[in-house]
Amino acid sequence: MRNNKSYENLMGNAHSKLIEIPILTTDSANPQIKIPDVPDLRFARITSIESIFQADLKYSQPSGYLNITGTQALLCSITFETNDPDDTGYWKVNPQTGEPILDKNGKQVWVPPKNAQDISGRFTSTQLNQKNIPLTDIHRICNAGSADALIPGPDPYVRELEVFYNMYISWSGNCTLFVGPSGLGNTVNQAVLLRVHYSWLDINGMPIPRQ
Secondary structure, eight states, X not given: OHHHHHHHTTTGGGEEEEEEEEEOGGGTTOSEEEOOOOGGGTTSEEEEEEEEOTTTOSXXXXXXXXXXXXXXXXXXXXXXXXXXXXXXOEEOBOTTTOOBOBOTTSOBOEEOOTTOOSTTSOOSSOEEEEEEEEGGGGOOOOOSOOTTOXXXXXXXXXXXXXXXXXXXXXXXXXXXXXETTTOOOOSSOEEEEEEEEXXXXXXXXXXXXXX
């Protein structure tokens, strides 16, 4: 089953974008940081997400803030507002032949979600289907480790990315970085980096309509 899921998401893993979440000194005591909007990923099917620590990449891009360390990452988790995976819209196909159904202009027919509420027309509700994911749970690079770690060695890491099957993230909605009960306590501007893998094909291999 693991191999099948990886195969279905193969096209998505060919696309990725580095997302920067600034934690400025003015927010150093803030336990919740809103993840900035990422308009060009708002309609993409997200296949996996990984975190990047300072021992992987010292400075964030494009702002050049000091990236968080693996030790600081122990304080952090992320929550995403996502679609209802059972109602994301689909392309009409002939059930007998599997061929696309075309309109009078020869264009393929897209059926939107039945209960779309988001401005994009992709989301049926404000579900937090991915809630409080530890940054250490999606870090897959085995590095030299953080200098501030109590025990020398690599930062926490997993050997394989977690694969999402049919997930879309609103990005403009309730997407939040949680930073412990008292914030990060940073004395210089820092950032959390996420590498987002995505696809412009839906789970049936059909192109995703964009606006």
